[in-house]
Amino acid sequence: MSRVKNHPDFWENVEKTDTCWLWTGSQNYDGYGNFYGKRTHRLAYELTYGRIPKGFYICHTCDRPRCVKPEHLFLGSPSDNSIDAEKKGRRVHIVINSEAKKRYKKPRIKALIDANVRHQRKHLTNN
Ligand SMILES: [Zn+2]
Numbered sequence: 208m209s210r211v212k213n214h215p216d217f218w219e220n221v222e223k224t225d226t227c228w229l230w231t232g233s234q235n236y237d238g239y240g241n242f243y244g245k246r247t248h249r250l251a252y253e254l255t256y257g258r259i260p261k262g263f264y265i266c267h268t269c270d271r272p273r274c275v276k277p278e279h280l281f282l283g284s285p286s287d288n289s290i291d292a293e294k295k296g297r298r299v300h301i302v303i304n305s306e307a308k309k310r311y312k313k314p315r316i317k318a319l320i321d322a323n324v325r326h327q328r329k330h331l332t333n334n
Pocket of ligand 1: 226227228267269270271274275276279
């Protein structure tokens with residue numbers, strides 16, 4: 208992990224457009240970028256905000272799997288169908304799945320949610 212984290216080439220494989228930062232390196236079959244076996248949107252999130260807590264997923268506010276722009280990434284759970292609806296409603300939303308609930312105490316989860324709500328609000332107001 209640290210080898211990947213410190214890898215200087217990561218951001219060189221990114222095409223910065225006016226809206227999204229698109230990964231130009233290799234891609235997985237599902238359209239997500241791949242960098243040394245890691246999904247690039249998750250890696251971009253970790254490089255920017257720190258480790259992704261176990262049980263959380265990284266979602267895109269822009270719906271583009273190849274996008275690695277940190278401002279477009281947020282923690283969530285793909286098992287919750289409300290993510291897309293909330294996203295399109297331009298409302299701040301966070302989803303915590305059951306694994307995360309078991310693993311973390313409430314104050315920790317609350318802190319993670321607060322950080323992400325702030326992060327998402329910032330993105331939405333800048334848009
Ligand atoms: Zn994007």
